Amino acid sequence: MKYSRIVKQSVLVILSALLVLSLGNASFLAPSIGSQPVLVAHRGLAQDFDRTGLTNDTCTAARMLPTPHDYLENTIASMQAAFDYGADFVELDIHPTTDGHFAVFHDWTVDCRTDGTGITREHTLASLQSLDIGYGYTADGGKTYPFRGKGIGLIPSLDKVLTTFPDHNLIINIKSNDPQEGELLAARLAQLSPERQQQILVYGGDRPVSIIRDRLPLIKTLWIRRLKQCLIQYVALGWTGYIPAACERSMLMIPMNYTPWLWGWPNRFLQRMMAINTNVFLIDDYEGEGFSQGLDDLEKIQELPEDYSGGIWTDRIDLLGPVIKGNTTE
Numbered sequence: 001m002k003y004s005r006i007v008k009q010s011v012l013v014i015l016s017a018l019l020v021l022s023l024g025n026a027s028f029l030a031p032s033i034g035s036q037p038v039l040v041a042h043r044g045l046a047q048d049f050d051r052t053g054l055t056n057d058t059c060t061a062a063r064m065l066p067t068p069h070d071y072l073e074n075t076i077a078s079m080q081a082a083f084d085y086g087a088d089f090v091e092l093d094i095h096p097t098t099d100g101h102f103a104v105f106h107d108w109t110v111d112c113r114t115d116g117t118g119i120t121r122e123h124t125l126a127s128l129q130s131l132d133i134g135y136g137y138t139a140d141g142g143k144t145y146p147f148r149g150k151g152i153g154l155i156p157s158l159d160k161v162l163t164t165f166p167d168h169n170l171i172i173n174i175k176s177n178d179p180q181e182g183e184l185l186a187a188r189l190a191q192l193s194p195e196r197q198q199q200i201l202v203y204g205g206d207r208p209v210s211i212i213r214d215r216l217p218l219i220k221t222l223w224i225r226r227l228k229q230c231l232i233q234y235v236a237l238g239w240t241g242y243i244p245a246a247c248e249r250s251m252l253m254i255p256m257n258y259t260p261w262l263w264g265w266p267n268r269f270l271q272r273m274m275a276i277n278t279n280v281f282l283i284d285d286y287e288g289e290g291f292s293q294g295l296d297d298l299e300k301i302q303e304l305p306e307d308y309s310g311g312i313w314t315d316r317i318d319l320l321g322p323v324i325k326g327n328t329t330e
Contacts, residue, residue: 025239030267033274034309037324040171040281041087041317042294043106044078045071047137048315051293059112064139069318072134072147074104075154076164083168085317086325089201091171094158096181101125102158102188105133108175112136121176128155158188167199171251174204182208186215194218201251201279213249220279222251231258238263248276253313255286256295270310281311298323
């Protein structure tokens, strides 16, 4: 009898603990942090491409897919179109130039997209702006090049982006792991007002981005090792309500197929991240390849809870904006 009573008490304790654990991490008990999802336009409005078998050396401009617009990525026009479609953030890529500026361009070299050659950061800004960034785009194996002659002078400087969009949210991707680039970018962003700094996020190599993090505490930052630390620690201990320091003042890019592992997903998790000044952006499923691929599949997005108000990182803001925000450019 005494043994039976001890067993019953132990079972009740365990069940009570499980109930407390479940309620403490229940998404349905946490209100939504907003009224609708936050959209990130990756590289502004860009030409889509076939991602089959991509490597770091793949020239994506040479594998265009049919895309119903004429915008080229990382240009002022493509950023403006993205905001017009309802983007809350535009992501852009930067490289330092030999004359002390930052050029907005994705690739490590200019060989793929342009009529130039060489490493991007080994050019002056004027040299980069003399190139035709539409030169290498083809959808038929090189038979036709529909954007040749249309991309001359379209590489903007970071200064141009900042002055053109003085009050828009921007995500800056540092393409290198060069600490000197972090020093240069920190000096440039330090010239902005505190209010403006809070509208800018920076991610990329840990060495330059950690400099931004240390020098400019109003700017949220991310690098891959820090993201892994945050998520691993949260999966292990988040059930207790513990939030790892590695998650603080950050931007988390989370593959959609990882969300079942996140305690309190989505509302409770989003609330916890908001409380530590961190943005959460969903990206497409991670299958061991290209990590920052946008979430562009409307059927997948429709699987999200109706009140989902976290971020969605997309390469097709022209598809998602009209559906989620009701924005079109017409």
